[in-house]
Amino acid sequence: MNKFRLLYFIALLLLVIFVVTKISVAQITDPIPEPIKKSQLSVSLEEVVQIPNSGTDGEKAARLNLLTYAGDGSGRLFVNDMRGKLYVIVDGTATVYMNLKQLICADFTYESGQQGFAYFTFHPEFAQNGIFYTVTSEIKDSGTPDFPVTKPIIDSDKNIIESSHHDVIREWKATNPSSNIFAGTSREILRIEEPYPDHNVGQLGFNPNAKPGDDDYGLLYIAVADGGSDGFPVSDTDPLDNGQYLGTPLGKVLRIDPLGNNSANGQYGIPNDNPFVADNDPKTLGEIWAYGLRNPHRFSWDTGGEGKMLIADTGQAFIEEVNLGIKGANYGWGNREGTWVIKENNENVLFPLPQDDARYDYTYPVAQYDHYIPPEIEGYYGIAITGGYVYRGKAIPELVGQYIFADFGSDARFFHVPVDELVDGKQATIKELRLFDGDREVDFFLDILGKGRSDVGFGVDEEGEIYVTSKQDGKVRKLVSSPESSIPAKITVTKTNYQGWQDSYILSNGQVEAVVVPKVGRVMQFRFKDGEGTFWENDQLFGQVPNPKSLEWNNFGGDKTWPAPQSEWKQITGRSWPPPATFDSIPVTARINPSEVTLISPVDPFYGIRVYRQITLEPHQPVMRITTTYEKVKGKPQNVSVWIVTQLRDPLAVYAALPQPSLFPEGYNKQSENLPANLKINNGLLSLTRDRNQSHKIGSDASRLLWMGEKVAVRIDSPRVLGLTYPDNNSSAEIYTNEDPKAYVELEFLSPLKTLKVGEKMDLTTTYTLIPRIRDNAEQEARKILGR
Known part of the structure; x- marks a missing residue:
């Protein structure tokens, strides 16, 4: 028996040694060995204003955290000092808009660098209702938390301790929204108990892409960190396991209706389309929109392109993350850091993902960087991401479409990545954005600050220009073109022979091309440069000149305009079909400017209307914009709508x-007469495919339509105007699918009806965006592109 026990012990020892060896081999100490390379892109930092000091001794500078605008068209900027004041900036001068510390009085607390007056945001209807929101740190005696900590709070010595403070979100209502000094009322929305001093409530924000009537309009997003760590050195990365627990707001992004009242405290609403509202677990918080986050203190939406939401999540010891904001996503914190497995009681090790990782359904970063510490550094060297914005301004053309962010610790580098490369399931390449201080290039933002830590933050104005703040010197700076900026906003217009039509024109921005054919009065094609066209073209009519007296329809294809409603054509023109030739297909005049083409029709003899179509391209985006204007030149008043008909190739x-x-x-x-057999509506997304045997048509009140091809998609936008009447049973958008042999579909938009009198004009703008396909599943891709 003793011999057996000895053999058993030896076998067990060998097994332990084997397992430990395997773990040691699996450990990762340098997760991203490839260094971030410096970009060819560069910017300068231009000082805008100095905010007055608010501290004492060695930390006198105002601790600026967020800069944004009110969205009221005033051009005002607002920036907060975490020590309690909100400033308004007008024409480069900053004045105090409100003093939260004074208004909240003794309840306000600022015991650590992450506490105080942290963030604020304006309601999308601030210009009318004067409402905005703030989050502040307050002492625990100031109120009862709506979300108390329910687990024992333990420090790194394993002692049970009291919670730190409360984070309170308040709604403020200005009596006069246009005033530069706040006067008004406030009410408390919700209160969260924070177990530790750090990792508190982060940014508040409304989706700027949401319009009245959209599901997301007026809903407040709230970034909430995991509640903090148990001290330094960290002995437990997520000591209360908040990241993965749906019964706490900590480690989450929340989404609420601040003007609703169906919450437990009755002070706000819980949207019924939040992902966990109906999970049948009474402990789950319906307010949660996404979870598994460590410190998602900054987020923003791209106001162009696909309107992506981007969340910056500060890492523990290894990885800083840029995440796509996805409804219901679990970003893995507590179990994952970046695309690696963490060990909760040892922050200094990482492990590769398991082979069966897909079963956990984690959503991983779309860009990430690791904690590279230069070898010459001694002592503490902090690394932590701060989120920024996708640049959509006009001052720096080469920066358009780049997501700009930075490290706010000792690293202090600025970074950029093309927003189009931030794709779920992939890793985009981050590059370091080069910085100039005036005419002098600097290695780091720290060289400009003259400090050992950047504490940088980003802001944006109504024009999409990006600003930079810092808690270290209290200055507001603006990103401007550097001395090296060399990419002008250039559109070319080239005369060509297209498909047999002389005197056609190709507009190009170097990325996409629009082909304009005045001989048939339309935009015939829209495509990526050297790519396949997306518009349908009737090859049987190539090079032919339309006959306006023909009783047959000259169906050339492309993008054109007709007057609506169609039901009045016979009364006005004497025939119900084909379409009025002056609108549909007749040689027109082309007015060529250096960066645009305008088509000008003759005056239609029946409607007395002349048509102008101005075709432009965005300089650095795959976007075409057509503004169609009807000018009433003669005849009696006519009730009419601008109708845009875009014929596209047979889609998926x-x-x-x-x-x-x-x-x-x-x-x-x-x-x-009949509906398409495969017409589907699911969660706000209507979809259908072309029936080869029968034509179909439907109308809707949509403002955004999408054509999905094999390799590329075309999104067409034309916002509906609320409260006005449209033709065709009040349809502002229509979809027509044609039967064989002409395999095409039509995506159509209409303007509101207007009785047009001589001398008056009306117009409709349609925006066309080319989007490369990145997913195999067409419906999933459509939902991403359309926000559904």
């Missing part, structure tokens, strides 16, 4: 982003 599917709720009970109105 076409989609419409339906408003919620739609004006139509079914989400559409039937405009053909």
Whole structure:
């Protein structure tokens, strides 16, 4: 028996040694060995204003945290000092808008660098209702938390301790929204108990892409960190396991209706489309929109392109993350840091993902960087990401479409990555954005600050220009072109022979091309440069000149305009079909400017209307914009709508982003004898495919339609104007699918009806965006592109 026990012990020892060896081999100490390379892109930092000092001794500078605008068209900027004041900046001068510390009085607390007056945001209707929101740190005796800590709070010595403080979100209502000094009222929305002093409530924000009637309009997003660590050195990375627990707001992004009242405290609403509202677990918080985050203190939305939401999540000891904001996502914190496995009781080790990782359904970063510490550094060297914005301004053309962010610790580098490369399931390459202080290039932002830590933050104005703040010197700076900026905003217009039509024109921005054919009065094609066209073209009519007297329709294809409603054509023109030739297909005049083409039709003899179509491209984006104007030149007043008809090649599917709720009970109105057999509506997304044997048409109140091809998608936008009447049973958008042999679909938009009198004009702008396909599943891709 003793011999057996000895053999058993030896076998067990060998097994332990084997397992430990395997773990040691699996440990990762340098997760991203490839260094971040410096970019060719560069910017200068231009000082805008110095905010007055608010501290004492060696930390006198105002601790600036967020800069933003009110969205009221005033051009005012607002920036907060975490020690309690909100400043308004007008024409480069900063004055105090409100003193929260004074208004909150003794309840306000600022015991650590992450506490105080942290963030603020304006309601999208601030210009009318004067409402905005703030989050502040307050002492625990100041109120009862709506979300108390329910687990024992333990420090690094394993002692049970008291919680740190409360974070309070308040709604403020200004009596006069246009005033530069606040006067008004406030109310408390919600209160969260924080177990530790750090990792508190972060940014507040409204989706700037959401329009009235959209599901997301007026809903407040709240970034909430995991509640902090148990001290330094860290002995437990997520000591209360908040990241993965759906019964606490800590480690989450929340989404609430601040003007609603169905919450437990009755002070706000919980949207019924939040992802965990109906998970049948009474402990789950319906306010949660996404979870598994460590410190997601900054987020923003791209106001162009696909409107992506981007969340910067500060890492523990290894990885800083840029995440796509995805409804219901679990970003893995507590178990994952970046795309690696963490060990909760040892922050200094990482492990590769397991082979069966997919079963956990984690959402991983779309860009990440690790904690590279230069070898010459001695002592503490902090590294932590701060989120920024996708640049959509006009001052730095080469920066358009780049997501700008930085490290706010000792690293202090600025970074950029193309927003189009931030794709779920992939890793984008981060580059270091080069900085100039005036005419002098500097290695780091610290060289400008003259400090050992950057504490940098980003802000944005109504024009999409990006600003930089720092808690270290209290200055507001603006990103401007550097001395090296060399990429002008250039659009070319080239005369060409297109498909046999002389005197055609190609507009190009170097990325996409629009082909304009005055001989048939239309935009015939829209495509990526050297790519396949997306518009349908009738090759049987190439090079032909239309006959306006023909009773047959000259169906050339492309993008054109007709007057609506079609039901009045016979009364006005004497025939119900084909379309009025002056609008549809007749040689027109082309006015060529250096960066645009305008088509000008003759005056239609029946409607007395001349048509102008101005075609432009965005300088650095795959976007075409057409503004179609009807000018009433002669004749009696005419009730008319601008109708844009875009014919596109046979698609995989076409989609419409339906408003919620739609004006139509079914989400559409039937405009053909039969409905498409495969018409579907699911969670605000309408989809259908072309029927080869029968044509179909439906109308809707959508403002955004999508054509999905094999390699590229085309999104067409034309916002509906609320409260006005549209043709075709009040349809502002229509989808038509044609039967064989002409395999095409039409995506159509209409303007509100207007009685047009001589001398008056009306117009409709349609925006066309080319988007490369990145997913195999067309419906999933459509939802991403359309926000559904």
